[in-house]
Amino acid sequence: MTQTNAADIFHVEDHHTSGVYSKQPIIFVRGYGSTLWDIDGNAYLDCTSGHGAANLGHAHPRITEAVSLQAGKLITLCETYYNDQRAALLAKITSLIPELDRAFFCNSGTESVEAAIKFARLSTKRSQIVAAMRGFHGRTYGSLSATYNKKYRESFEPLVPGFSHVPFNSVEALENAVTEETAAVLLEPVQGEGGVYPASHAYLEAARRICTERGALLIIDEVQTGFGRTGKLFAVQHIGIVPDLLCAAKSLAGGLPMGVTLIGPSVKDLAPGVHGSTFGGNPLACAAVLAVLQVIEDEDLPGQAAAKGTYLIEKLCEIRSPLIREVRGLGLMVGIELRQKVAPFLKLLQERRILTLNAGMTVIRLLPPLIIEYEQIDFLVTALADVLSSTTTRLRDDE
Numbered sequence: 001m002t003q004t005n006a007a008d009i010f011h012v013e014d015h016h017t018s019g020v021y022s023k024q025p026i027i028f029v030r031g032y033g034s035t036l037w038d039i040d041g042n043a044y045l046d047c048t049s050g051h052g053a054a055n056l057g058h059a060h061p062r063i064t065e066a067v068s069l070q071a072g073k074l075i076t077l078c079e080t081y082y083n084d085q086r087a088a089l090l091a092k093i094t095s096l097i098p099e100l101d102r103a104f105f106c107n108s109g110t111e112s113v114e115a116a117i118k119f120a121r122l123s124t125k126r127s128q129i130v131a132a133m134r135g136f137h138g139r140t141y142g143s144l145s146a147t148y149n150k151k152y153r154e155s156f157e158p159l160v161p162g163f164s165h166v167p168f169n170s171v172e173a174l175e176n177a178v179t180e181e182t183a184a185v186l187l188e189p190v191q192g193e194g195g196v197y198p199a200s201h202a203y204l205e206a207a208r209r210i211c212t213e214r215g216a217l218l219i220i221d222e223v224q225t226g227f228g229r230t231g232k233l234f235a236v237q238h239i240g241i242v243p244d245l246l247c248a249a250k251s252l253a254g255g256l257p258m259g260v261t262l263i264g265p266s267v268k269d270l271a272p273g274v275h276g277s278t279f280g281g282n283p284l285a286c287a288a289v290l291a292v293l294q295v296i297e298d299e300d301l302p303g304q305a306a307a308k309g310t311y312l313i314e315k316l317c318e319i320r321s322p323l324i325r326e327v328r329g330l331g332l333m334v335g336i337e338l339r340q341k342v343a344p345f346l347k348l349l350q351e352r353r354i355l356t357l358n359a360g361m362t363v364i365r366l367l368p369p370l371i372i373e374y375e376q377i378d379f380l381v382t383a384l385a386d387v388l389s390s391t392t393t394r395l396r397d398d399e
């Protein structure tokens, strides 16, 4: 039975959900572009893109069409059989970074990282994985072991052995940590959950060099940064390094669950049975990705993210609030670090019908759809300036 009134929906979700999410009391029923509508018809500007899964915005007509068409033909087919959509996608996705000419399909970001960790251990016959402090790679055991923040980890120990964490952006720390036992170094090009910290070019170049010199593989986690978000199709393309394994998911299939691990020539021994996924590479998700990649190209979404990201960061820097410690980011992946906790500001923005994310306690994270309009960016910046200045005034009055 479908629940149609708000009270029933809240009641059923509150009583029967697992409980692992902290929920906002809004019921969204429809989306288009950068807008979400709640059950009462109120429009919200979505600066979360479904946690980065809707880079193309909601209900993009070309994705809707591709998915509807494929749903009527063939939804599921394990990779043990061949398929036209999957073949077309494999040809396309392995042309994006030509050195990465094989792909493993799965269903989420965490799975794409799990695959990369397994492939690195299998291929190098080594066990150690070096990851970064503040890094986030997912919540299943392998990716959780690579994730740094103890809030995600501590209730689930013992985690997978062999993982260590080094300070992000320190070449020296990486030099010291990578040894003959290291299977892989695993890094985000911009740390997302950890607070929106871009890696320096020198750091990623050094990571590439150190891995090559010591026979370790470089895994780059582009789950949040991929598919145009930072102003290039992949963030590593700002620098020109090629990892051995690249993980992607989130907006890959326009919001359908889909992940991919792209695989370079140093990765060996991927024989039948060493890994797999029932849903991985299903024709429905493959058709969606094909449409997504075409839209990204036709609408130059990386170019849009670069231009709009620069505009957004400029506008944010013009807000002269003593509460702002720093504005940072790359493309349309933007963090505003405050001198105090951000939760009340997220709530105030939500009251003004703007949805935003946090990254830790003190960073407001903006991941708007790449098709966001300039007027919508202005609306967001004006609202943020307002809520910051009214709080500053209130704090002064309280003194």
Ligand SMILES: Cc1ncc(COP(=O)(O)O)c(C=O)c1O
Pocket: 108, 109, 110, 111, 113, 136, 137, 138, 139, 188, 192, 193, 221, 222, 223, 224, 249, 250
């Ligand atoms: C960099 C990064 N890697 C991995 C993940 C995990 O992705 P998923 O939630 O699809 O498992 C995330 C999710 O936020 C992420 O930001």
